[in-house]
Amino acid sequence: MVKRGNWTRRELLRSSAVAAGSLVFSGAAGPLAFAAGSDTIRVGVIGCGGRGSEAAKNCVDSSPGVKIVALADAFGDRPQGVKKSFGVPDDRCFVGLDAYKQVLALPDVNLVILATPPGFRPIHLAEAIKQGKNVFMEKPVCVCPAGYKMVVEASEQAQQKGLAIVTGTQRRHQGVYVEAMKRIHDGAIGNIVSAQCYWNMGGLWVNKRQPGQGDVDWQIRNWLYFTWLSGDHICEQHVHNLDVVNWAFKDAQPVEVHGLGGRQYRTGPEYGNIFDHFGVEYTYPNDVKTISMCRQIEGTADNVSERVVGTKGVWRSEPGVIEGEKPWRYEGPSVDPYVQEHTDLIKSIRDGKPLNEGKRIADSTLCAIMGRESAYSRIRFQRSWFLGRCTLNLLPAEDLKLSDARPVPAVAVPGQYQLPGWVQEGRRGKRGA
Amino acid sequence: MSSQGNKGVSGTSAGVAGATVAAVLGQMAHAQGSDRIRVGMLGCGGRGNGAIQNCLDADPGVEIIALADLFESQAKGTRDRFMKNEKYKDRIKVNDDHIFSGFDCHEKIAKCEAELLLMATAPAFRGRQLMAAIKAGKHVFTEKPVGTDVAGCKEVMEASRLAKEKNLAIVAGTQRRHQAGYVETMKRIHDGAIGELVGGQCYWYGDGIWFHGVPEKVQMSELEWQVYNWYHFTWLSGDQICEQHIHNIDVMNWCFNGPPAKFTAVGGRQWRSSNPEQVKTAKEVCGKFNNGSEENWEKYNGDIWDHIYAEFEYPNGARCLSFSGHSPGSGRNGEKIVGTKGSSDCNRGITGENAWSFQGGGIDPMVQEHKDLIASIRSGKPLNEGQRVAESTLTAIAARMAACTGRTFTWKWLMGASKLELVPRDVKPGPGLFHKIATGRDELV
Numbered sequence: 072m073v074k075r076g077n078w079t080r081r082e083l084l085r086s087s088a089v090a091a092g093s094l095v096f097s098g099a100a101g102p103l104a105f106a107a108g109s110d111t112i113r114v115g116v117i118g119c120g121g122r123g124s125e126a127a128k129n130c131v132d133s134s135p136g137v138k139i140v141a142l143a144d145a146f147g148d149r150p151q152g153v154k155k156s157f158g159v160p161d162d163r164c165f166v167g168l169d170a171y172k173q174v175l176a177l178p179d180v181n182l183v184i185l186a187t188p189p190g191f192r193p194i195h196l197a198e199a200i201k202q203g204k205n206v207f208m209e210k211p212v213c214v215c216p217a218g219y220k221m222v223v224e225a226s227e228q229a230q231q232k233g234l235a236i237v238t239g240t241q242r243r244h245q246g247v248y249v250e251a252m253k254r255i256h257d258g259a260i261g262n263i264v265s266a267q268c269y270w271n272m273g274g275l276w277v278n279k280r281q282p283g284q285g286d287v288d289w290q291i292r293n294w295l296y297f298t299w300l301s302g303d304h305i306c307e308q309h310v311h312n313l314d315v316v317n318w319a320f321k322d323a324q325p326v327e328v329h330g331l332g333g334r335q336y337r338t339g340p341e342y343g344n345i346f347d348h349f350g351v352e353y354t355y356p357n358d359v360k361t362i363s364m365c366r367q368i369e370g371t372a373d374n375v376s377e378r379v380v381g382t383k384g385v386w387r388s389e390p391g392v393i394e395g396e397k398p399w400r401y402e403g404p405s406v407d408p409y410v411q412e413h414t415d416l417i418k419s420i421r422d423g424k425p426l427n428e429g430k431r432i433a434d435s436t437l438c439a440i441m442g443r444e445s446a447y448s449r450i451r452f453q454r455s456w457f458l459g460r461c462t463l464n465l466l467p468a469e470d471l472k473l474s475d476a477r478p479v480p481a482v483a484v485p486g487q488y489q490l491p492g493w494v495q496e497g498r499r500g501k502r503g504a
Numbered sequence: 505m506s507s508q509g510n511k512g513v514s515g516t517s518a519g520v521a522g523a524t525v526a527a528v529l530g531q532m533a534h535a536q537g538s539d540r541i542r543v544g545m546l547g548c549g550g551r552g553n554g555a556i557q558n559c560l561d562a563d564p565g566v567e568i569i570a571l572a573d574l575f576e577s578q579a580k581g582t583r584d585r586f587m588k589n590e591k592y593k594d595r596i597k598v599n600d601d602h603i604f605s606g607f608d609c610h611e612k613i614a615k616c617e618a619e620l621l622l623m624a625t626a627p628a629f630r631g632r633q634l635m636a637a638i639k640a641g642k643h644v645f646t647e648k649p650v651g652t653d654v655a656g657c658k659e660v661m662e663a664s665r666l667a668k669e670k671n672l673a674i675v676a677g678t679q680r681r682h683q684a685g686y687v688e689t690m691k692r693i694h695d696g697a698i699g700e701l702v703g704g705q706c707y708w709y710g711d712g713i714w715f716h717g718v719p720e721k722v723q724m725s726e727l728e729w730q731v732y733n734w735y736h737f738t739w740l741s742g743d744q745i746c747e748q749h750i751h752n753i754d755v756m757n758w759c760f761n762g763p764p765a766k767f768t769a770v771g772g773r774q775w776r777s778s779n780p781e782q783v784k785t786a787k788e789v790c791g792k793f794n795n796g797s798e799e800n801w802e803k804y805n806g807d808i809w810d811h812i813y814a815e816f817e818y819p820n821g822a823r824c825l826s827f828s829g830h831s832p833g834s835g836r837n838g839e840k841i842v843g844t845k846g847s848s849d850c851n852r853g854i855t856g857e858n859a860w861s862f863q864g865g866g867i868d869p870m871v872q873e874h875k876d877l878i879a880s881i882r883s884g885k886p887l888n889e890g891q892r893v894a895e896s897t898l899t900a901i902a903a904r905m906a907a908c909t910g911r912t913f914t915w916k917w918l919m920g921a922s923k924l925e926l927v928p929r930d931v932k933p934g935p936g937l938f939h940k941i942a943t944g945r946d947e948l949v
Binding site: 261264265267271329331332333334335336347348349350351352358360362364366368369370371372374378380382383385449450451483484485486487 | 699702703705709768769770771772773774775778779810811812813814815821822823825827829831832833834836840842843844845847909910911912942943944945
């Protein structure tokens with residue numbers, strides 16, 4: 072979901088100015104590897120909901136010479152706003168669950184924005200890379216280990232083909248984070264011995280089921296609340312914070328996970344089958360343990376932040392400070408990171424040095440998925456087990472239709488929930504105290 | 505203790521040995537001219553029976569002279585059990601007029617001639633029971649936790665102050681404080697062996713717990729059944745975080761020499777409500793109290809949660825994880841403390857710059873705690889753990905409150921402003937006291 076910062080008009084203008092400056096430079100100097108004979112970035116938007124529309128705008132705002140030229144969405148009403156804003160002709164607006172294929176088949180499109188519900192992302196990414204498109208994709212990028220593997224493979228292919236993949240974990244493009252991480256990696260807080268991250272907030276939008284609406288139709292309209300579509304809120308939102316903690320560890324991955332969670336307040340049928348809170352312990356190499364907490368319950372205490380603790384100091388994302396032996400406070404410019412990520416993407420394409428964040432975001436998404444599955448089952452497991460042996464596959468069928476029957480899966484109940492692949496190793500969870 | 509020749513044995517144990525010598529020299533405040541200690545047991549359930557045995561094992565001078573329980577059958581059953589045991593029967597001297605029952609049994613037993621009372625009733629009543637005992641001039645061994653709400657814990661703190669004035673001992677059943685491995689390791693942690701404390705984790709995650717129906721042979725009202733099945737009602741047990749996990753929380757507080765400054769938590773009840781065996785029993789109980797109707801059985805199914813994930817922020821800024829709950833097939837129990845120079849499991853050793861490992865030694869800490877208590881009484885320097893165990897109980901309660909309300913709050917607020925009181929002042933046989941299961945955004949009281 073979109074978590075917008077409170078950007079003032081002045082900051083937005085300043086960020087546009089920065090973007091313009093970088094364009095003049097790269098536009099004048101760089102050979103354009105992406106589309107011979109033209110320096111225009113021609114963008115197809117796949118998934119025209121709130122985030123897709125915003126991303127399209129961010130992309131156009133980020134750099135001159137960017138044009139939205141094609142749209143796809145599962146529903147006919149969705150692309151209307153974007154279509155109007157960017158003057159996309161009727162015959163370039165595609166509707167349906169396979170509309171993404173039509174956009175990806177257009178030879179003039181050289182960048183696509185993937186912003187459908189995350190459950191579809193692996194399939195869409197694989198097709199985009201196959202069709203030779205550069206990609207901006209929203210987070211998270213998968214909801215199960217099967218999807219994770221598809222994203223990793225597509226990212227490797229992108230590398231071989233010289234295609235860019237940038238993802239909507241915008242903190243990686245935000246000065247206050249980038250500068251802090253540089254220092255953490257340079258040892259400003261010593262060795263990392265602990266970390267905490269949180270996405271505790273109220274509720275989000277709900278699309279209630281309309282009379283006569285089919286299962287798949289309604290679930291996609293109301294996708295936040297179904298694990299197969301959103302990955303649950305730990306995946307859909309909290310991935311931002313988990314990604315930051317991974318970043319602090321130089322993208323070393325946790326080796327073990329143990330989670331708790333449940334659905335205590337938000338229990339109505341309109342909330343599908345996801346939980347409303349999670350608490351997960353991630354154990355990184357050298358037995359460094361971290362706290363992850365996320366909650367979506369209206370009227371509870373907010374906290375969206377990260378904190379990393381080292382032997383020589385502490386970094387806090389709010390307000391962006393290091394305390395300890397080498398105190399530091401971010402004093403750089405405040406640029407809209409939702410625009411900056413597109414600026415960086417397009418510059419990398421134009422410079423012929425495509426960014427590829429695919430594997431990295433897949434790993435961070437996998438952290439969230441592991442936390443979710445551990446909380447659903449309350450089983451403590453190793454990442455190596457999850458990647459090697461867990462057979463969970465929530466990918467939608469190739470021929471999925473909006474009219475398909477698809478009952479809402481049961482809310483996970485520990486002790487009953489089957490973690491696919493765990494059965495034969497069942498007693499591992501007993502390895503206790 | 506020293507005869508075991510273990511270098512690793514704790515300073516506490518050494519202190520105890522010294523105290524025992526003092527006792528032999530005859531400085532016994534407790535019972536003039538005798539090394540006999542007369543003991544009364546309040547609460548004759550599973551832990552109560554365990555505590556009696558631990559106390560008898562701790563010192564040959566211990567005699568059990570009074571037994572009290574809400575149910576007379578429990579108290580008599582306990583006497584019978586020990587009377588059948590060759591090892592203990594000579595020291596069980598409980599006359600029929602020293603069997604006390606009913607909701608006021610703590611007042612009755614406080615009037616008997618025992619010098620020491622052991623308490624293992626449901627945690628809800630500990631504050632008032634401890635207060636009655638201290639007012640009556642008894643030394644006390646109290647099981648943990650010592651309350652289920654803020655008011656109850658404050659009463660324990662008050663009773664502890666009074667005990668200090670009256671030179672009475674209060675020792676609590678957080679036995680890690682009397683376990684050689686913990687004591688030795690903690691000494692090093694406090695001496696700076698792992699540097700400044702910057703983080704930590706503690707866990708008590710278990711399989712589940714008994715759920716009692718109404719016993720065939722005992723007549724009981726709804727409320728008495730609730731007390732009999734106390735674990736499953738927050739007002740009686742404080743929930744699992746309070747009832748079990750307090751052990752580990754107490755170790756974290758021990759590391760930091762005091763309670764956390766700030767609390768944030770999430771939690772819920774995800775499987776208990778649908779646990780088939782429990783549901784079956786709850787329906788039977790409903791039928792018994794409602795002329796066979798099982799219509800409103802849910803309230804008999806208990807209201808405690810099955811998981812809480814809490815963050816404690818200590819006064820120095822360190823944030824620690826508390827991880828607790830129950831679900832089938834799970835087990836995890838322990839602590840870890842992290843410093844700038846190393847880390848420790850608080851029990852077996854230290855890793856890092858000052859690596860060290862505990863070489864063993866010490867006896868069953870659940871016996872040791874009684875030894876330490878009795879030695880302290882004999883030496884005329886009674887231990888008083890009341891304030892400390894009340895703080896650890898409140899730490900668990902605070903985590904539960906943070907999870908149940910979705911609010912973040914401070915220790916200062918808790919002590920100064922919270923009005924949480926779950927236990928009625930006047931508890932008597934009659935209709936049950938049922939609460940709705942907490943939602944995660946309940947009002948913060």
